[in-house]
Amino acid sequence: MSLRMPLMLHSIAYAIIICCLISCNNSAAFEVKNDKHGSLKAAKKLEQNGDKKFSLDSLSAPRPPYIQLYNDASGNEYLAMLSGYSRNIFIYNYDSANNPVNQIPISTVQMPLAFHIRNMDSIYVYNDKMMEMVLLNNRSEIVSKISLINNENMKDLSWTTRYPQYVPHGVNAIIEHEGKLVFPGQFIWTLPDTIAQRFKFTSLIDINSNKVNYVHKYPYGIYGHGHLWDEPMFTGVYYDITPDHRKMVYSFPVSHDLVISDLDTDKEKTVYGGSNEAASITSLDVDKFKKKSAAPNEYIYQKACTSDLYGGILYDKYRDVYYRFLRKALPEKGVRLRWENKKVAVVVMDKDFNYLGETELGDLNEFYPDNSFVTKEGLNVEYVAPNDVEEKFLTFRIFKLKDI
Amino acid sequence: MKKKIYGALGVAALALAAFLTTNTSSSASDTTLFSLFKINAANAECCSTPINNGRCSSLTGNCYPDPGGANNCDSTKGNC
Numbered sequence: 001m002s003l004r005m006p007l008m009l010h011s012i013a014y015a016i017i018i019c020c021l022i023s024c025n026n027s028a029a030f031e032v033k034n035d036k037h038g039s040l041k042a043a044k045k046l047e048q049n050g051d052k053k054f055s056l057d058s059l060s061a062p063r064p065p066y067i068q069l070y071n072d073a074s075g076n077e078y079l080a081m082l083s084g085y086s087r088n089i090f091i092y093n094y095d096s097a098n099n100p101v102n103q104i105p106i107s108t109v110q111m112p113l114a115f116h117i118r119n120m121d122s123i124y125v126y127n128d129k130m131m132e133m134v135l136l137n138n139r140s141e142i143v144s145k146i147s148l149i150n151n152e153n154m155k156d157l158s159w160t161t162r163y164p165q166y167v168p169h170g171v172n173a174i175i176e177h178e179g180k181l182v183f184p185g186q187f188i189w190t191l192p193d194t195i196a197q198r199f200k201f202t203s204l205i206d207i208n209s210n211k212v213n214y215v216h217k218y219p220y221g222i223y224g225h226g227h228l229w230d231e232p233m234f235t236g237v238y239y240d241i242t243p244d245h246r247k248m249v250y251s252f253p254v255s256h257d258l259v260i261s262d263l264d265t266d267k268e269k270t271v272y273g274g275s276n277e278a279a280s281i282t283s284l285d286v287d288k289f290k291k292k293s294a295a296p297n298e299y300i301y302q303k304a305c306t307s308d309l310y311g312g313i314l315y316d317k318y319r320d321v322y323y324r325f326l327r328k329a330l331p332e333k334g335v336r337l338r339w340e341n342k343k344v345a346v347v348v349m350d351k352d353f354n355y356l357g358e359t360e361l362g363d364l365n366e367f368y369p370d371n372s373f374v375t376k377e378g379l380n381v382e383y384v385a386p387n388d389v390e391e392k393f394l395t396f397r398i399f400k401l402k403d404i
Numbered sequence: 405m406k407k408k409i410y411g412a413l414g415v416a417a418l419a420l421a422a423f424l425t426t427n428t429s430s431s432a433s434d435t436t437l438f439s440l441f442k443i444n445a446a447n448a449e450c451c452s453t454p455i456n457n458g459r460c461s462s463l464t465g466n467c468y469p470d471p472g473g474a475n476n477c478d479s480t481k482g483n484c
Contacts, residue, residue, distance in 0.1 A: 157457060160469050160470075165468065188469070231461060232464065297460070300463070301462045339463065
């Protein structure tokens with residue numbers, strides 16, 4: 001008996017230690033690994049190539065909610081900017097910049113968050129208050145309204161499990177494809193596993209019939225299985241269209257891959273589109289807030305700061321490459337965890353998504369990559385000088401691709 | 405001798421604990437929430453009304469519908 005007691009105590013002690021080790025290592029978070037981390041070779045880089053400045057009126061500020069670069073029938077290039085406070089869309093000639101050459105009043109739209117100018121007599125404005133696309137004519141009169149939730153009762157929130165919601169960014173232009181407007185939205189919070197394999201986030205709005213169809217699903221391996229991505233920043237959808245105008249390229253913030261989805265069929269494929277420097281990205285860990293019903297805001301904010309998060313993707317038709325933005329992770333210790341201290345990098349890929357290199361531009365204090373577009377001059381990224389208090393200009397810093 | 409070693413180990417453990425605690429709290433206090441940064445103030449901003457049917461985004465400070473969730477703001481856009 002006297003010999004067995006110490007043996008039992010030892011066994012219990014070992015069992016406790018093993019349990020502790022297992023529970024310490026067994027996180028409930030899901031890890032998205034970057035398989036090519038540190039193994040990619042760069043051949044190109046981006047170099048600053050001047051600024052472009054557009055003057056702002058007293059009611060408009062930098063980081064406007066939405067912008068669109070478009071060409072008129074004569075091929076002139078314009079930059080249109082939504083001014084949320086003055087309820088106008090200001091139009092600038094891109095080449096000459098400076099003052100706006102035109103403005104479209106949109107006060108008839110209650111909560112404008114995005115727009116698409118087909119021509120001056122056909123302007124679509126997304127009204128977030130009613131979840132609808134409003135068509136305006138050249139006198140800013142409402143021609144038609146297209147519900148994006150099939151006219152369902154907005155107070156009964158069950159529509160949120162069937163229809164996407166929209167968090168528009170200028171880098172995500174509304175696209176025209178064969179008589180349809182392509183307007184991707186997103187699921188806002190953690191995608192419940194019960195709907196993860198059927199929830200479609202892209203609206204296709206038929207310009208002639210005003211019918212709305214929904215296509216394209218989240219990659220189930222990442223957003224399914226109830227993995228916790230409980231913040232619109234994690235479930236956001238960035239996109240562009242391929243040069244043949246048949247497929248969408250989707251950049252999800254927490255995925256190193258890109259999803260290429262056919263617009264006319266159910267076909268899709270996944271390709272690697274990550275950064276050489278981005279680390280694994282992990283979902284929220286329910287063990288960190290077990291006693292609470294939802295993830296605390298502070299934990300979500302810290303997670304967003306300390307995670308590599310991808311952003312917009314843009315195809316450059318002049319150089320036949322793709323640019324993908326990355327908001328780089330801040331270290332967990334030793335620096336102040338502020339979102340705007342994150343560095344902005346751009347990953348460059350060729351037309352087949354082969355890695356060409358990546359360049360760090362600066363931090364989110366000075367760059368606003370959600371307002372970016374491509375011109376023949378290069379990649380335009382909104383730049384806000386940290387000491388700019390006068391807010392007289394909307395500025396884009398232009399980056400040109402160079403061989404290393 | 406043993407007491408001295410145990411005593412020294414105890415002091416070291418206390419110092420380590422104090423160091424770790426200080427580190428943790430300073431990093432938490434450095435975290436800045438809504439008041440410090442709003443990415444896009446154009447959506448329905450977070451405000452609380454008797455309707456409260458949404459959740460406030462930690463990063464954008466905007467309120468989005470969240471059926472069945474821990475609601476803390478009114479997502480009915482423009483009511484507040």
